[in-house]
Amino acid sequence: MPTLTLKPDQPFNLDATLSCGQVFRWDRATDGWWCGVVTDRVIKIRQDGDTLTFRGAPASFIRHYFSLDTNLDAVLRSVDCDDFIHASIIKNRGLRLVRQPAWECTASYICATNSNIPTIRRRIAAIAKRYGKPIECEGTTYYSFPEPGIIACGGHNGLTECRLGYRQPYVFGTSCTVTDAGVWEKKVHKLPYEEARKEVTKLHGIGPKAADCILLFAFQKYEAFPVDVWIRRIMQEHYLPDLATGAPLTIREYDTIRRFAREHFGEYCGYAQEYLFAGREG
DNA sequence: GACCAGGAAGAGT
DNA sequence: ACTCTTCATGGT
Numbered sequence A: 001m002p003t004l005t006l007k008p009d010q011p012f013n014l015d016a017t018l019s020c021g022q023v024f025r026w027d028r029a030t031d032g033w034w035c036g037v038v039t040d041r042v043i044k045i046r047q048d049g050d051t052l053t054f055r056g057a058p059a060s061f062i063r064h065y066f067s068l069d070t071n072l073d074a075v076l077r078s079v080d081c082d083d084f085i086h087a088s089i090i091k092n093r094g095l096r097l098v099r100q101p102a103w104e105c106t107a108s109y110i111c112a113t114n115s116n117i118p119t120i121r122r123r124i125a126a127i128a129k130r131y132g133k134p135i136e137c138e139g140t141t142y143y144s145f146p147e148p149g150i151i152a153c154g155g156h157n158g159l160t161e162c163r164l165g166y167r168q169p170y171v172f173g174t175s176c177t178v179t180d181a182g183v184w185e186k187k188v189h190k191l192p193y194e195e196a197r198k199e200v201t202k203l204h205g206i207g208p209k210a211a212d213c214i215l216l217f218a219f220q221k222y223e224a225f226p227v228d229v230w231i232r233r234i235m236q237e238h239y240l241p242d243l244a245t246g247a248p249l250t251i252r253e254y255d256t257i258r259r260f261a262r263e264h265f266g267e268y269c270g271y272a273q274e275y276l277f278a279g280r281e282g
Numbered sequence B: 001g002a003c004c005a006g007g008a009a010g011a012g013t
Numbered sequence C: 001a002c003t004c005t006t007c008a009t010g011g012t
Helices: A014-019 A059-065 A072-079 A083-092 A102-111 A117-131 A148-153 A165-178 A181-190 A193-201 A208-217 A229-238 A251-265 A269-278
Strands: A003-005 A026-028 A034-038 A041-048 A051-055 A134-137 A140-143
Touching (some): A014 A026, A014 A034, A014 A041, A041 A134, A051 A059, A072 A083, A072 A269, A117 A148, A148 A165, A193 A208, A229 A269, A251 A269
Antiparallel strands (some): A034 A041, A041 A051, A134 A140
C-alpha cells in the first residue's frame, strides 16, 4: 500500500483533522484506520508517526486534500497571539483544514443548521445513499455524493426519505440553482472573501454561518470565522465578555465577533476558529 | 418530556 | 434595518 512520509517540519495530526467536526463522512475504526468518502472516492488512511499509509487515491490527492502543502507552523505562529488560543494550539497541533469538495460541503452545511453533528452525518449519508453512485470497497458498499443536477432531477419530493425536515426544500432549491457545480465553484473561487460571502449567501438555506463554513472548508478563504453556538460561547467567555448572553445570535453580534476575530487573530483567523472549535466542551 | 443542536427564512414593524 | 416566529428532526 502506498505511503507518504511527513517531513519533520510538517506537523500533521490525522485524528485531530478528521474528528474536529469539519467533515461529516469519515469514520475511524478501532484499529486506527480512517475511512471516508470524498466525492466519488473511498479513501482509507492511517497515521503512524510521520508515516501516512493510504489507499483509494494517489498521493497527490492526499497531499492536496489534507492541505499538506500548507506551512502550518507559519499559520499557527500567526494566530498564536494569546494564552487561550495558545493552549488550543498545543492541544491539537497538526490539525489541518482539509480541502472539501465545494458542492458536497455546501449541501452539508445546509443540512447542518440547528442540528447536532451525529444528525448531520446521518442526513448526508442518507442523501448519498438516495442519489449517489455505489462504490464497492473491501466488501462494503459506499455511496458518492450526488451532483446537484441529480438532486434537481429527483423533484421536490425526491429527498423526503432523507428526513431533512425543513431543510429539504433548501437542499432541493439550491441544487436547482447551482445545477452545474463546476461553473458555480469557479465563480466563487475567483472572488475575494467578502464578495464570495455575498454570493454564497444568495443560495437558499445558506446564511452567514453556513457561508463562512463553506468558504473556509471548501474555498480556502481563511479570513472566514464561522460563529455557531459553541464559538459564540467561547468568544464570550474568553474574548468578548460584554456580549449579550442567552438571546439568539443576531447578525450584528455575528459581525462583531467575526470582525474582532479577523482583527485579533489575523488573516488566518479561520484556522484559529477551528482550533477553538476542536477544543469545545473540554 | 424538556431542552438543545456547526441557523435561516419570512413576516411584520 | 431590526425583531419575532416558525421550521423538522434526533440526541441527551
